[in-house]
Amino acid sequence: MTARPIGDVHVWTIETDESALIDVLAAYDGLLSTEERSRVGRFRQPADRVRFVLGRALARTMLSSLAPLDRRAWRFRITAHGQPELDMTGDLARLRFNLSHTHGLVACVAAVGCDVGVDVEWMDRALTNDIAERFFSPHEAAELRRLPDAEQSRVFFDYWTLKEAYIKARGLGLAIPLDQFSFRLRPPAPPAIAFEPALDDDPARWQFAQTTPTPRHRLGLAICADGRPRRVRFDAVRPEALIA
Numbered sequence: 001m002t003a004r005p006i007g008d009v010h011v012w013t014i015e016t017d018e019s020a021l022i023d024v025l026a027a028y029d030g031l032l033s034t035e036e037r038s039r040v041g042r043f044r045q046p047a048d049r050v051r052f053v054l055g056r057a058l059a060r061t062m063l064s065s066l067a068p069l070d071r072r073a074w075r076f077r078i079t080a081h082g083q084p085e086l087d088m089t090g091d092l093a094r095l096r097f098n099l100s101h102t103h104g105l106v107a108c109v110a111a112v113g114c115d116v117g118v119d120v121e122w123m124d125r126a127l128t129n130d131i132a133e134r135f136f137s138p139h140e141a142a143e144l145r146r147l148p149d150a151e152q153s154r155v156f157f158d159y160w161t162l163k164e165a166y167i168k169a170r171g172l173g174l175a176i177p178l179d180q181f182s183f184r185l186r187p188p189a190p191p192a193i194a195f196e197p198a199l200d201d202d203p204a205r206w207q208f209a210q211t212t213p214t215p216r217h218r219l220g221l222a223i224c225a226d227g228r229p230r231r232v233r234f235d236a237v238r239p240e241a242l243i244a
């Protein structure tokens with residue numbers, strides 16, 4: 001089985017009304033593996049259950065849009081850093097995906113032949129300046145401090161989603177110190193990254209993008225494009241569209 005040679009990076013988002021969807025979760029059961037179904041049963045919060053099920057249904061649907069394999073046939077394994085990755089062979093092993101979920105939104109990025117990471121955040125969540133001072137790079141924290149109050153929240157989520165997208169594309173999560181790399185926001189040009197020497201990474205390998213999938217959500221995307229910029233296609237999907 002051969003993955004089609006698609007160079008684009010695809011990002012699909014689903015708006016989720018968690019309280020409405022909890023009653024229809026069983027409709028997605030047939031898409032999930034035994035391991036995924038048992039994980040669903042372990043979530044205490046119904047909203048977490050909804051986000052996990054929709055995330056996996058979304059990832060399976062996207063992967064099957066990129067390669068001719070039934071949605072139920074994808075196998076995943078979890079890395080030592082907690083990242084779900086494909087457990088496939090041959091060309092199918094060249095596919096990459098990453099998931100993110102937050103209150104009211106699930107997002108998935110999928111591509112062939114390049115590592116990708118995505119993060120979505122709900123911008124109504126309560127913030128403290130403390131987070132930026134503790135976790136962001138000195139440059140990012142200083143940039144935030146000099147902004148008027150009204151702009152701080154928006155820019156905070158720009159940095160947050162980009163930083164999370166980068167550590168997720170690397171697959172290492174919080175094993176990468178968040179103050180060891182720093183974003184420069186320079187709209188309308190895409191964001192750029194700079195690294196502290198200890199991180200041993202090259203900005204030229206990376207491509208970043210941002211979008212606002214709903215008025216209340218921000219999305220950051222990281223692509224390890226290795227100097228060959230990829231076209232990014234964003235699509236909004238309805239939860240019902242995943243039920244076949």
Ligand SMILES: CC(C)(COP(=O)(O)OP(=O)(O)OC[C@H]1O[C@@H](n2cnc3c(N)ncnc32)[C@H](O)[C@@H]1OP(=O)(O)O)[C@@H](O)C(=O)NCCC(=O)NCCS
Binds near residue numbers: 084098102178
């Ligand atoms: C786990 C982590 C990778 C993402 O966590 P998060 O932002 O809370 O959650 P998201 O919804 O965006 O991502 C979770 C998904 O990422 C994927 N994931 C988990 N570990 C991953 C890793 N090491 N690398 C890439 N993806 C990973 C999984 O698919 C997971 O969803 P699933 O369990 O339903 O399959 C990690 O970065 C983390 O714990 N971050 C904490 C956030 C924080 O404190 N940020 C400080 C300000 S920047």
